Amino acid sequence: MAEKKIDTTIVAEVRESFGKGAARKMRVLGKIPAVVYGHGTEPQHLALPGHQVALLLRRKNAVLEIKVNGKTQLALVKDVQKDPVKAIIEHIDLIVIRKGEKVIVDISVHVEGESYPGTIANLESATISVEAEATHIPESVVVNIEGFEDGTQIHASDLELPAGSTLVTDPETLVINIVIPAEVDLGEDEDEVEAAEGDEATESTEAAE
Template identity: 55%
Template sequence: MAQTELRLNAELRTEFGKGAARRIRRDHKIPAVLYGHGTDPVHLTLPGHDTMLALKHSNAILTLDFDGKEELALAKDVQRDPIKPVIEHVDLVIVKRGEKVTVDVPVHVEGEAGPETNVVVESSTLSVEADVLSIPELFVVSVEGLEAGSQILAKDVELPAGVTLVADEELLVVNVSQQAAEEPEEEAAEGEEAAEGEEAAASEEAAEGDEA
């Protein structure tokens, strides 16, 4: 499924620095910068709640209304607070309708692999080129019934029409391996007892040697 174009009302920002950014966030807004296509960077303030909702999706496409005009933009870098559910800053890149862009699209794994296997996602995103208004929201990869030793490479991921793989075709996306055999509890306990017995015997021999 492709991204949905979302509209946000933005404001030009005239205050800069950490103090200004804190004041903006206290007002439940988000500082941002818009650049690209040879234009000078434009500093903006975005509405907090609406922006949070829009940026739940990776590679969000936003129509920004500000200063009597509008710009189509791609959310390129979203800086989030490591603890609180707060967006600290957004970098936005100007894009044009019909333009192709290179983006990293998340990989979502579904299904259940064969018994006694481990499924490891080696690449959580895939780099692709797509029309700016047709960027996939995610790529679904199925591991249903796959046996140990199976691998899914970038070239194996099904891409929508018009989307081109930029990543290396041989990039390992998902690896299905054999689970490590667990040592039976009784055998493990016997092994521990034997080891403890050997350690005790060695200690006794050392003590006898010292007495001699």
């Protein structure tokens, strides 16, 4: 079944009032304050439809088609500011982009498979930076670690990048490290534990007598 295409067209309003009070009123009305800039254009302060934008932001590096006063322009979500307690979106920064333009973005590293029994896979770098076409930004890079043994290290240069992407992160960056977990050190050896248990038993016997 073909994947359903997501409508990324956002009808925005030009924002006339500013400040914390104005932004708060805007959010009460279900709108999100935003600014879009880049390519030598003057920054535009906008009000975006909150629910629709929140759904689109579930995708990393979302590209939106911003429609303002009948004109449409592509914009890449650069920064999302959220309330640390309520997790409400407070403000969004967007950058104007053009079709065919290359941009540098961070994408997630997604690990699949199970390493060799008895080992664990430490994800040392959860994201990497790549250069990709602005309208074809990959969401993640997939790494299959099935059967990888202790001591295996996967660096950025070892990753199979999505088509059309170029690595920007230092190629020597360690991304995944396969290791055998260290045993927990209890701080006492078995002899010390047995001796301590023996002393406790003797003290209990003496107390009973």
